Amino acid sequence: MNRFGILTKARQKRRGIPLLLALLAVFSLLAMSCGNDDDDAPAAPEATAAPEATQAPAAPEPTEAPAPDPRGDALGDGSLGIVTVSTGEGIQIRSLNAISGPVAFLGLPNQRGVELAIADYGDIHGFSVDLGTPLDDLCSAEGGQAAAQTIVADEQVIGVVGTSCSGAAVAASPLVTQAGMVMISPSNTSPALTSDFEGNPGESYNVGYYRTAHNDLVQGAAMANFVFSELGISAAAALHDGDPYTQGLAQAFSNAYEEVGGTTTGIVGINKGDTDMVPALTELATGSPGALFFPIFPPEGDHVAAQAPTVSGLEGTQLLAADGMLVDGFLELADSEGMYFSGPDLRFGSNVNQGTGRNADQILAAYEAAYGELPSAAFWGHSYDAATLLLDAIAAASWVEDGDLHIDRAGVRQYLSEVSGYSGVTGSLSCDDFGDCASQKITVIHHESAADIEASKNNVVYAYP
Amino acid sequence: MQLTAKQRTRVDWFLTILRVAALVLIGAGLVAFVAQVVDSNNPFARWANPDAINLTGRQFRDLVVAGLAQGAMYGLIALGYSMVYGVLGFINFAHGEVFMIGAVTGAITSSKLAEAGAWEDNFVLCLLLVVVLSMVVCTITAVIMERVAYRPLRGKPRLIPLITSIGVSFFLQNFILVLLGPGTKTYPRMPEWLTEKRTFLEIQGTRLLVLAAAAVAMVGLWYLVERTKTGKAMRAVAEDAEIASLMGIDVNRVIVKTFAVGGAMAGVAGILWGLLFNSVLHTAGFLPGIKAFSAAVVGGIGNLGGSMAGGLTIGVAESLGPLVILEPLGVSGPSQLRDAVAFSVLIIVLLVRPSGIFGERLPSEERT
């Protein structure tokens, strides 16, 4: 925070430059202008690891004989370069979330989760952590790409917490990971970004990409199993709102449901901003589904829940939704009574983040104090965990030498890939070979009374796997 | 009367083909739908879409009612478009935002009332209060908008106020966004007797209320325009502002009144929206606004009855069209295309009848 004339943060020391020097620089530049074509060109896309190539600061090993001493047991082999943070500077990490536009409700809690985590975590080896300007993925591929360019242009950046939206990650993750940085997403769930759990990398998987959010395939399977086995309903329908996330989840549900033996009577799309759901619901009603899964968001989800019982043919249909609808405003409505909700296990209870020692209640209290409201979406905890994972990884892969902090990029990745049984507020995290770090535990809760939503949130009737 | 032989250009041929194709598609869809209803195994129905779904009578009726309720809302907003268009001759794109502001005002005041406990105790009174407040806010918004953004532009080329109104629209939408945040603003719970599903003819109470309110507003507006002095002045200004001013009519006043009345209508529509759908977002005004304008055009702009009829047409078309026309033709997931259906209605109506269904005249080209 900076006010008129009040400077709270140490300023970087600056060298004054004589005019002569500048002129000299201009001339030298003119002389060299042909040669500097490639100085900041990115590493070739094929080679994800470009050793000793672009990273400017020299690794200390070759120059100094007693290298192992200062380095200690910091992780990494230096293959992705080493970042040096000088005294008085901060360790650069970034937040990349959808913080404007219609999905800001999803991205803002993510960003704030990172901010809280940094505040709680404190310094790393005496160096502060600098989040810079929070970046916006605009929930779009273009936005993700442009923001990623901003990130990779700063070679000091170690890692990114984000993106909010899978579409943005598709464009951002190749850029970020090829620059040797890591990317940990708190809320991407598309299988394409990691794997299908059968050893096949997704179409958009990149080494260096991790996430603390679950994989859609798990949630789809969880809901399908629950509906088919637990509720004993053999015909179900799904509804999505044209968002890649909701469409993907509806599709995953449908696939898993057919696999376990159920019949999908229809998948219908609505549009964001629709209010009158009767036509879409009527279309679904003609298949007489026993259950309707609509993994969408408010306010469209509110309308679905309110209007479904009025549609002839859906009167007795069991309504089910996903984490997107698990918001207090919706649970307080009478329409939502009796519904089931699937989602990542949000019974954070006494889980303690091992990086900061905070539990969910403490974090939420800090959240409300700082931002004046409670989180508007469920992934703040995943974001908090993602940030502490990153900070822990930096701590593990860095060492102080001559007052400067050195961070080994490869070490950061090594740490993350080896994460196992990490205690986070969202549960126990373990990263698999394709960057899926979440506990992958999906729960289904039963919402019995709009009068007591806290009870409903803990009323877990099914857990998967 | 002898028809003049029109020489057809290639464009005319193309348009004719388009018209015919659109009508044939609609016709084929309808026939396929009927065939489906009569006997889902008849050869035509099977050929058109073997998996076509079969609507029950009740479902069909529900679709019509939902469409009518939605359409009545479009109609109410369309009245504002139509009036301003009639008097000033330009589309006030931002009218949809005025409607949204009405709905937001309603959401805030009603939830405050609910917090104070008044909403449940004395629902009707609270509702009246909310309606009045929303009308006031909308009227003020509309009048300020006219004063700040449109009045200085009178007499400029006609694209200029149109573009300005697009700017106003986005400004207002984001004005609400930055002040009130991106979250949904919800209305408190309605009393049972209103939301009950089978009040009359097994139609939801709120939908009936919307239809009734639309009818009342329509009659009120008709009275205002046709029977009062203000209405006469409005019609005079619509006919020719310059001459009206020579006849001693204060054109500015009339225009302000037009905006005010349009705003008030949008305020009513906003509250009805809240009652029907329980929640509102800052983006809630844009698409309904565009559709309402389409409704005004479909009905014949400048014609109040036409606006309401156009609204109902668009509402019913987007409700029924996907399942009655597209689905029997083999389009999968047709409900997703409802906005496309709404715009197609606009395009087809303009192709077949450029002045709209009830439009008698096109406002003169020369007016700027």
Place this chain on the structure above:
Amino acid sequence: MSSPPMLEIAGLHVVFGGLHALSDLDFAVEEGEIVAVIGPNGAGKTTFFNVVSGMVKPTQGQIYFEGRSLLGLDPNKITARGIARTFQNVRLFANMTVLENVMVSQHCRTRQRMLDALLYTSRFRREEEQVRARGKEVLGFFGTRLTGYRFDQPASVLSYANRRRLEIARAMATSPKLLLLDEPVAGMNPVESAELTQLIGKLRDEMGYTIVLIEHDMSVVRDISDRVVVLDHGEAIARGTYAEVSADPQVIEAYLGRAADGN
């Protein structure tokens, strides 16, 4: 003359929502004639021009130009056939330059395609040069008033009389055979008016245009018209030379009588 008249109109009716703007009008113009159409305000003169130029579709009747029907043609096709007009309430392309105004009206006489412009072909350059030259030529018809630095001035800055002149030049640039002039001297002072009258005569004599004009100024009508047709309430109530028409009691009653009082 054995060949059919240049413009022949038979049984023309135009009805606007019950109002008969023109009823059962027969009319013919021979090549090389100057015909004046006169009549009180609201007599249907401008509607008559609008019909001939294709801007208004007749309810009934036939229009032949050089023996071919004009019915159903768009205005631009009619212009291409060789009929050009001016407007009573001068309608120039106000923000285009004087030269551009006369260049654009050669649209239907030029053939260049977009590709020519894009590739800057020799055909394009040649044609642009011709269009420009022809534009300057027709502007030059009015002396120096519309030439020189005026070429690059926007039409909106011209004086009223010059706008009228430019409108005529713009019509001339379409290379018409028949020129329809709607009140060409309206708003001009007597000197200018006399000068323009002379020019209109020149248009016929030197350029070979056939001209139909609507005019209120009787001195102009008297000076240049070969024939006069008088319209009243959409009907032709008299035709003949100026002398004949001005002696017609019906005309005097309908029109000249009042106008004469005014003079």
Place this chain on the structure above:
Amino acid sequence: MTAVADPMAASTGDTVPETVRRRRVLDQNWRELLKVGAILMVGQVFIALSGMPVSFDRRLIIDPILSLGYLSLLWLPLVVGYAVGREQALEGMMAYTKGGREVLAGAITGVLGNLGLTLLVVGITHFDIRDPLVNWSPQLLELLEFEQSVWFGALIWLGIGAATGAAGGGLHWVGARNRRTVITVIAAVSSAAVLESVITDLAQGFHIEAVANWLYAPKRGLTSPAAAVVAGATILAVNAISALRARAAHRLVSAAEASPTESGSTRGGRLSPRRLAGFALTVAAVIVLPLFLGRLTNELLANVGLFILLALGLNIIVGLAGILDLGYVAFFAVGGYSVAVLTSPGSPRFSPEMPWIGALFIAMLLAGLVGLFIGAPVIRMRGDYLAVVTLGFGEIIRILLLSDWLSGTFNGAQGIINIPGVEIFGLTTVRGFEPRSVLYLVLFFCAIAIYVSWRLENSRIGRAWMAIREDESVAEAMGVDTVSAKLMAFVTGAVLGSFSGAILSAKVGSIFPHSFAIIVSIVILVVVIFGGMGNIAGVIAGAAVLIGVLGGPNQPGLLQEFAEFKILIYGALLVWMMLQRSEGLIPSVRRARELHTDELNQDAWLRAQADEADDASNPGVLDGQGPRP
């Protein structure tokens, strides 16, 4: 105005009395001050409650002194303080010298306006209405109090209001030339701060990081001494330039007097040697500069370039032919999706995996066809119907791309991913990872678009478009085939728009229907209008300023803090532009004429008078004033 007024005064022969007079300081129009103050109050409170100060506080303009957050609360009193002292200077009426009165007026409005902030400070400490007003927050309070006490915060804003308002009013006092200097300095310092990342980047490219290091506190805006130097340099530059200008103007006038006839016409698409030289220089700079720019700036410029392409295309439709197309994004989508389907191995049904260049030709063809298809039904419609119908078409295309129905071809909501880059004759592959190569690709197509716009504007079809824009029915009566001309405008615009879509596909490597929402059409329209309808240079400048600084609908700009406020600002800008300067930033000569016809007419009237007076045939008679016989 003055040019008109002087000869008029002379022609009437009146001797204008000495009208310049000084007014007493307290001789104020109090009602007006109250009114403006109240409006300012509303504005200030709105800005505070919109959350701008808090979000912008992260970005510093001058390192320890001023953040963008505070700037957002300072500029309005300054502007209003200036505006309140402005008077319509009418000739022949009293003109007053400006001085202390204006300063006082500014100060009063400033205080009144900032009273809003004072009330806000007090209000936030005592009430909590965060429920509807999300930014009624402790952070805002903290910021407004300068982390001091409530009373400090409450009072200091009145002081700041008085100071900024007075400064605004004082701008009248210092005279036109100093005023211009002050405004330029403010603009220069703030743009230097805004351009931090670009200038740092450029400095790196030229290996003069030292300059950038000295200018900027890293990521924190200008340092105070640097700000002072920038300000000083700007003052010097302004003075030098105005001296040069004066000399040039002098030369121009004398040249015009020497040969008043046949002014050098640049019409017909030929450039004068001087302009040609300037043009060549620009081209050279554009080609060479990206080499010295880092990826950040190149990425930014590539995004700007995409919008330049789109804006140039829309400019043909809206700016030249005068057709208000609100569904322009449709062509963008067609270009993007055709290339995606044709090149990506991941496209579901039909996946020929063509090379990009081949796909581009098909995309152009398809875009042209879609242009015809959309154009044909709408071209006969009236302007405003057309606007809504095109908007509808744009939405229909997006909905179809998104739909499950056609997801077999377009993959619906999941979009098409793994779109390969652009392989250029086997030499190199352009893809999103390397913004520089993308930028060159974009520049190449921008060059094509500029060339096309420029050639067409000065051709038969271009003149036809302009005539249609001026008066469609007259254009038709003059032999212009309006139907085909308008269709050609649609098709040309569509093809240019499809270029942009095709590049977007290859650049991002994936494509989603989400990218083609209505807002994209609107932003393109704002760019065209802001820059100057119908003017190539204006459109380019508009894209550079708006997309570069604020960002596009899915693209961040230099001021990423503006993200939430982007559309708000676009909306406000559109309204303001229409009200104050509807001809745009760099107006096309023609547009300016259209919108300021009155003034031009007066000019011309005077000139015509002079002409006619010279005319030997009818001396002394005023043109167009002759009595009707």
